[in-house]
Amino acid sequence: MYGLIDCNNFFVSCERVFDPRLRGVPVLVLTNNDGCVCALSNEAKALGLRRGDPYYQIKELCDRHGVRVLSGNHRLYGDLSSRVMATIASIAGDIEIFSVDECFIDFDRWTADDAVEAGREIVRRVRRDTGIPTSLGIGPTRTLAKVAARFAKKYPAYRCVCAIDNETRRRRALELTPAGDVWGIGRKLVRRLAAYGITRAIDLADRSREDIGKILNVCGMRTWEELNGIPCIDAETIDGADGPPQKQICCTRSFAANITDRKQLADAISLFATIITRRMRERHAAAAGLSVFIHTNSHRPDLPQYCNSAYRPLPEPTNDTMLIAAAAQEALQAIFRDGYGYKRAGIVISDLCDDRRMQPSLFTDGADRERRRRLMAAVDRINASSLSHDNVHIASYMPLESCVRCEHRSPDYSTRLTDIIQVSNHGL
């Protein structure tokens, strides 16, 4: 049996941990640049708001109903996520972290009843120790555990834990689940399946293997098997930093206003190089090359459109901010054209290797490489201190706040000393 723990309305729940005034009222968390709705509280969902709604289209409705609107504070969410995962792991042992707010638990050696019992304890402890509400689904495959987690979240009678542990419950659950709510069935597939009369999860599971082979590809076939209780989604148990190495790292942003100036865009690219190299060093990744892309605003067909990207190989794999920034500038200069307003840009790195096992070049200076490595380590140490986030950076760097909008950002309650919550004793 697999368990899936899912944090309820995760980003909203994180904000509510530190600001109790947000409890019981509609709350939205926006995407970067305050562009779209990224997460909502149940009260906001009840007003008809949906994930993905552009904020400018719903602003008036939000004002009318007193919806509390927040910019995303991902440093806070990341910190709470690691606390939630640590709490779960302290009870369940090996867990497989699937996303910022979800993880799988191996319940293989448990009976269903014991798993439910242990599950209730996990949910209670996560709530007590971190303040985050969660739901737990249990099933014979990961896909069925996901289905169960939906029920655990939706119906209070389950008291946060739902198990699909026999054939009757499996069929009943799939009858009540729309095909589009199944893990792996997205918008496009919903439409294709509907053409074959498949609208509920049970319709999908009950088709013959031959039928499914004609309608869907191998990914769809795996979903079909999982719905029928045959586990076939890989068990890549992620164990701390020793999980499978990442294949790609990118850093891309939309800008609050179109950028027309070459120097301004270059400074934004330097910022992206700073962000992406810090992430690479955290993950022991080094890049053998990088791509830079720039894009005008595709939502404005009335303006001249241009997009392009360029690749630059590096003499040897590196995660040095200055070397990556320099290569990124070269790539940018190759594609920049005057006369356009650029709305989006980014750096994408697909050829990654482990910086502890990389092949150095015969023609680069080993002593210089070691000096640069120590310099980057020192910069990371200073910037990681909770008093001075990102105080040390390369000179051609544009502060994030000057190109991206985030007008309703909450404090970094748990990761920055100056933002720590204050408890007043006035009146005591």
Place this chain on the structure above:
DNA sequence: TCTGGGGTCCTAGGACCC
């Protein structure tokens, strides 16, 4: 005025090999 960011996997088609 105003529409996110970071990933994964699969497939088809083209280039190339013997």
Place this chain on the structure above:
DNA sequence: TCTGGGGTCCTAGGACCC
């Protein structure tokens, strides 16, 4: 008139996830 068979690698595009 008439032109094989088996394979790999790469890339772009499309689908999905949160």
